[in-house]
Amino acid sequence: MERFLFPRWINRCLALLGLAAIGGALFTGAMGGLITDPETLNVGYKPEQPVPFSHALHAGQLKMDCRYCHNTVFDAAHAAVPPTATCINCHSPADETGVTSLAAVHQASSKLAPIHESWETGQSVAWVRIHNLPEFVYFDHSAHVHAGVSCVSCHGRIDQMDVVHQDKQLSMAWCIECHRNPAPHIRPSEFVTKLDWDWPEGVDPLVEAEKLIDEKNINPQVHCAVCHR
Ligand code: HEC
Ligand code: HEC
Ligand code: HEC
Ligand code: HEC
Numbered sequence: 001m002e003r004f005l006f007p008r009w010i011n012r013c014l015a016l017l018g019l020a021a022i023g024g025a026l027f028t029g030a031m032g033g034l035i036t037d038p039e040t041l042n043v044g045y046k047p048e049q050p051v052p053f054s055h056a057l058h059a060g061q062l063k064m065d066c067r068y069c070h071n072t073v074f075d076a077a078h079a080a081v082p083p084t085a086t087c088i089n090c091h092s093p094a095d096e097t098g099v100t101s102l103a104a105v106h107q108a109s110s111k112l113a114p115i116h117e118s119w120e121t122g123q124s125v126a127w128v129r130i131h132n133l134p135e136f137v138y139f140d141h142s143a144h145v146h147a148g149v150s151c152v153s154c155h156g157r158i159d160q161m162d163v164v165h166q167d168k169q170l171s172m173a174w175c176i177e178c179h180r181n182p183a184p185h186i187r188p189s190e191f192v193t194k195l196d197w198d199w200p201e202g203v204d205p206l207v208e209a210e211k212l213i214d215e216k217n218i219n220p221q222v223h224c225a226v227c228h229r
């Protein structure tokens, strides 16, 4: 009985197959690396900051508006992280006379040492960035908050966080899901920084949101060039 023999040229195909398998493994590894990059998709990413600044205290308990510190959020693509001078409004260090011209809450606290040092040297505090889209994505805060999308839709209850963590996946699918159906995330824009705000009793939130969408002609796009320009 004759055995079936593969023709010799099959060997080259096997080599190719092997190469493809290795390439595939490398590709999967690279994509896995991208996808789990804490600076892009990692929900819960919560780096340690140089100063244990608490949003739960300042924005929650003390009820400071987000714009007191992130004052560019309505005007610019980026929501500026505040300069040391903003903290010094309330946390100025003691001067030689022991008398401070500005308010001095917890003046001698070691937790505030990096703030006081920054104030003296003029070197800004090295806050660690948490949310960070890849370079090839365009995002603009002002367009969203003017349309009435609250910080809470994209950042969660920051006003209850002692340490800020990334709350949403910031993936392309996440962006597009809301662009296709924004109504559940639209509120009057004066309430976007009130994270615990809700529609008054008795009104239908979706009906009210649709009214705002018509009035302001809100129409988020999903074509590629909106976010990749
Ligand atoms: C007293 C000043 C102050 C107020 C008020 C404040 N923040 Fe912040 N915020 C900061 C500082 C300082 C940081 C950087 C350190 C940190 O991440 O905790 C920050 C960081 C953040 C970040 C993460 C930025 C990044 O690196 O990705 C978000 C999101 C944020 N704030 C949202 C808010 C929202 C929403 C409000 C209002 C509910 C608010 N903040 C109120 C000072 C403030
Ligand atoms: C409008 C005033 C105000 C501003 C502006 C402000 N804080 Fe505060 N902060 C307070 C008050 C009030 C407390 C104390 C609350 C308490 O102890 O009950 C406090 C407490 C703190 C504490 C805790 C200190 C300790 O020893 O327990 C830190 C840290 C802190 N703030 C950091 C910051 C940073 C960083 C900024 C700037 C991004 C900032 N604060 C801006 C009012 C302010
Ligand atoms: C539609 C979603 C969305 C809304 C609404 C939103 N943010 Fe953001 N925020 C983001 C994304 C996405 C990033 C990362 C941007 C980047 O890497 O370019 C970000 C980053 C930030 C940062 C870091 C600095 C920066 O701009 O990269 C701060 C601070 C911040 N947001 C505060 C706020 C505050 C305060 C509000 C409400 C007034 C708010 N955000 C509303 C999605 C949102
Ligand atoms: C919770 C809802 C929501 C999410 C999440 C969201 N968007 Fe939007 N986006 C909107 C709305 C609403 C508008 C405003 C459309 C208008 O005014 O017509 C908008 C507008 C935009 C615009 C147009 C800005 C301009 O200058 O015209 C860009 C760019 C954009 N979004 C990018 C993003 C990116 C990138 C993400 C994800 C990282 C994202 N959006 C996530 C709701 C959202």
Ligand code: HEC
Pocket: 034, 035, 040, 041, 133, 134, 137, 170, 171, 172, 175, 176, 179, 221, 222, 223, 224, 225, 226, 227, 228
């Ligand atoms: C509303 C905003 C938005 C729109 C519209 C959009 N993208 Fe993206 N895109 C993103 C964001 C955000 C990321 C980054 C996600 C991440 O960090 O993984 C991204 C990532 C990508 C990537 C990188 C691959 C990856 O998964 O990391 C490609 C390729 C891409 N987009 C192509 C497109 C194409 C093609 C279109 C049109 C059909 C499009 N995008 C429309 C927001 C958008």
